[in-house]
Amino acid sequence: MEEYRIKGLSCAHCAAEIEKKIRSLEHGESATLNYNTGKLKIDEKVDLKQVEKILSEDGAFIEKTQAHHHEHEHSHHQGVNLKFLLIVSTALYFIAFFLEKQTNSFLVIGLYLIAMVISGYQTFLKGLKNLVKLKFNIDTLMTVALIGAISIGEWKEATVVAILFGLNEYLEGIGMEKARKSMEKLLEVAPKQATVLKDGIEKVVPIESLQVGDIVLVKPGEKIPSDGVVMEGKSSVNEAAITGESLPVEKESGETVFGGSINNEGILKIEITKSYEDSSLAKILHLVEEAQETKTPTELFINRFAKYYTPLIMIVAVLVMVVPPLFFGAEWNKWFYQGLAVLIVGCPCALILSSPIAIVSGITRNARNGILVKGGVFLEQLGKINTIAFDKTGTLTKGEPHVEKVTVYIDDQDEFYRIIGSIEKNSSHPLAKAIMKKVVETEVALHDPEEIETVSGQGIIALIQGKRYWVGNEKSISHLQITEKVKADIEKMKEEGLTLVLLADERQVMGLVGISDEIREESKSLIKALHQAGIQHTVMLTGDHQKTAEKVARKVGVTEYYANLLPEDKVEKVKELALKGKVAMIGDGINDAPALATADLGIAMGKGTDSAIETADIVLMQDHLGKLPSAIRTAKKVNRIIKLNISLALGLKLLALLLTIPGLLTLWIAILSDMGATILVTLISLTILWENKEHNVIN
Template identity: 35%
Template sequence: MDQGTETRTLNWRVEGMDCASCAAKIRTALERMPGVSEVAITHTTEKLSLKLAEGGAAPEAIEKQISQLGYAARPFTGAAPTAPRHDHAEGEHDHDHDHDHDHGAVGHVHGEEPGDRDKAWWQTRKGQLVIGTGALYLLAWAAKLALPDISYWAFVIATLIGVAPIALRAFQAARAGSPFTIEMLMTIAATGALVIGAAEEAALVVFLFAVGEVLEGAAAAQARASIKALGELVPKTALIEENGATRQVEASALRIGQTVLVRPGDRIPADGIVVSGTSGVDQSPVTGESVPVTRTEGDEVFAGSINTQAALRIRVEKAAADNTISRIVKLVEEAHEARAPTERFIDRFSRWYMPAIVGVAILVTLVPPLVGLGDWWTWLYRGLTLLLIGCPCALVISVPASIASALAAGARQGLLLKGGIVIETVAKTRTVAFDKTGTLTRGEPRVTDVVALAGSQDEVLRLAAAVEAGSSHPLAQAIVAHATSLGLNIPPGRDETAMAGKGVSANVEGAEIFVGATREEASLPEALRLEAEGKTVSAVKRNGTIIGLVALRDEPREDAPSTIGALRAMNVKSVMLTGDNARTGAAIAGALDMDYRAELMPQDKVSAIKALGEGVMMVGDGINDAPALAAAATGIAMGSGTDVALETADGALLRSRLTDVVNMIGLSRATMSNIGQNITVALGLKAVFLVTSVLGITGLWIAILADTGATVLVTANALRLLGWKGK
């Protein structure tokens, strides 16, 4: 496309897609239309985004093309869809989101009218096709019993009426660039069966195919329901307070800085800070915590949480598009776009598999009669049977069905994984590298000791607080909080300068004050003693001379020991990466019985990750962890961490519980095991019935029943993951 051509981005919600092949079929068709580029679509989120050049196809023509393929397209009325993203810079992080979805157009064309999602199965077009074909088949059988002379034609009519919509969609898909579809095979097989006089089997095949369509649609609906349930956690309306009065507004219209009133029993409409009131807040819909937590003035609350006791007034801190629930939904939707290597392999495999099956079916039909091994009608029947049994529906759906179920199960338990590629990588984890502060520890350090080497303790603490007053680092905030609690007068600092991994300096009362780690401090007996106790020691220097030490301690999380033990039981090693000195690192790591690397700058953590070899998961929460999160095979951010960490990471522990690291690995391993089972079932049944079909042991209706049965078995097995629960 000419770079000078003006383009616009258009978005639709496409209903009726049951598998990745459906999305591939639409993509193939739309990419052939004039002016259309960068088509991004995923069947789970039902969102389509594309760029349309000026003078290209009309939006109405695009919708008509989608409709002709058997789907329903509605303009997307919300914000731009979040699922498809093609703007990853090359090398942004190690896990390439593969958007090359030229699947070879394998699979189904599924019809669904607008609004079908809200109807019972028998009210949908698919359901009506099942009822219609089933009724026709029964009527034909009734005719066979009552009027045997016309029964053959009754089965012919039942077949033709039932296969007509399937043949129409097969023809439309072929015109749009997808000739190898199950609809095309169904049409050929049903027509061929009528030609050789197998009308009863043809009618039954059409009916069983329709049943399989309904079952596959139900499986797709299950995956979508998890995302829909997340989005519905946030209430639709909110009570906003203005000038002493309240009025009801749309929650999506709330602006940062507004104050909302949340009554007992109401869901909190936005992420915010409590400005008045004290109440128990049930955060289980968001974080999974089973016990309500007390929230009072100054505390943070999440959209979707439930106020259980007393009225709260909350200042909105994040717009609707940026609140916790929206971020979770965005992560889950993006996850469905990041396909696992196994899934990509299956897609590549299916590109040549379908044409190969068609070729084999033709050979089975032609070669044996030509060499005198039987009559033409017998081998034509077996060739048609081979066409149906060779359809890779179960194989194609085996991986995405398991991935979708795992993502949904994980999201409900606060485990966010950005796609199948992450699940597959997490399952191969052999070493977990933990950041210390805020990850292995609570991230709430407290000042334990102030040692004055010159002047008084108050003077040392006062100057240290002056330097740290402008920092958001947990250690800095702890020093400022301690000085404030003692009522010390903290002077203003000027010309603050931060030195990553070393400390902060500022001009305070005409002197250059530095707070951080120094070589001189490391040799002081007082510092050695404090560090041996597992405390972090910062030196306070005035004009280059150490005047005192400030020691802080950040206690390990309560679940840290059990997490390390559980990982060891899974044959997964644990290592702590910290910028603290070796003595402090040794004290913390020794208490947790794990390995450690200390005195690491942010770039040193990257080197440490690479030195640990393959299969490394990095768990962190801070901005300085972002490089290590990107360098690891899998980067996992704590839910309480920074936005930078969450964006860089491949997943997140929403509940900020270390035990969820164990659960994440467990879920990923269970998913890969489930995928292995599905592929075995899909290929195993194909192998058995391919042989029996060629030998003439099984016929047409057994072939389609086996194909439908394999799809049902694979789907049902994948849905078992929805019930997976962590420890």
């Protein structure tokens, strides 16, 4: 499939019509034209000249993917020309209006006609073609209405309608272009080239030519070209393009970096671990672009509704023209005019536009904050969620052991830390690493054990300065008689859901270390913020035992929790919760894949990990959930705005139609009802792009 960017699309309905025409071409069956992104995808066998001809009929054109300056100029001038033509036609209208009572009618009619042609010639041409084919769309309705108005001598009103319709299409195009430009700005974060080091020589190459294993040099202020590992250098890196986090992250040798991140100060030598198309940034940008191309249930409904709405309006217009004169002896001219006005009310522009700008704005705003929503359908779903299920480890907790409690039974506390640190310092066990973090804080000097032996299922026996020590679980101290005090402390720590590590010598237990999975600092405030954002139920699902789960649930404030769950049990729990409402499941995208897939909405967090990006419907690119409440608020706002837009679009039209009952509907009121709705719908949708920094993140 070939992909082209299309400029000059005036409305979503027009884009759908163009797509239909292109699909009728040879090999064009699979063609798609998306109004939201302005992208056309066609089979390479399709005759491009025929496609360009179809596009030109609607005032659109192809901007080649290798977009050069002159092409942007072309797009710019086209917008300026349309604006210029509208200004000229408006000026001619006012000249004719003021000359109407002072000069002959032929000059005035001529000026009105010129103004009408200048502002609406494209609409007339398309409308006349459609009339010949008996195809009724917006252009056909407008053309019939204008011909009808001219036929009964309403030159002034016909000109106003032509100018206002041209202005309406111009403003409609500007609104969608604003949303698209906001998205394009987001996509500009992709680096264009890289400085590769080969045999000590620096060479600037295009980003696409980078290969795994290449060594690149990234100077201060430059973008990191693709995912990789720092080989040399130390610097702070701005990862906002990936995570949405504005605070820089310190990087040094051995640490991973993401493509698209900006190197702040030092020079970094980086080994590329992924070609650009496989990098986190490329996947993010691809997902964001794809997200705009999916239609939500609301959009699909609106499109189906618009399909039947226009013919229905035409029937109503004919009835308005015919029924009062035939059955009530009313004046033909007056009701023919009213019928023409009803035709104009039939333009579904504002209705069709009520959803796409809001959806694109919502996806863009969340993407700016490092929240990837994989489609409008998921954004809509996020705004309807009332229950969130959390996996405990790595989401509400940090997913790494942390020393929470230490009880020492010997007089010299430093000696306790010295011995346990000397034994654990060479161990790679996660519990040993947690203990060593605590030992390092005490700054005690450590010994090298003369002997060290690992006992499976128990712990370690070590000989230090001729004395034997045991470190491990309760089984490791089976050689000792334990005092009641120690027994009571062990039971207490167990009740608190802590994992125990004991240190003993040949005579006594020297101390206990209680280890837990550290709760994230932001978890409590996050749960509170979610409840404030309209989430009624927060549920924690974990494979840990009851005591640990109870302790975490109590500290963070979730409404309910379930412990001792296997992956398949989590799936069943999610199904149970789904019976009571709309459920989102949050996990790391690896262990929780089945539960993520089962929920109405799967949300993964993972700072760009492949599995997280591929598994879930929504991906939080940070390694915390702080921006989730903001994402939910944005989704709810999008849903609210779409409902408001539909109400405005239909409400203004209904008001205009009701004016036909007393015979007060005029052509210009009819077009203003549609134009007013279009402007309101566009402006209201664009408010989604405005950031509210105050509520953006939970720290």
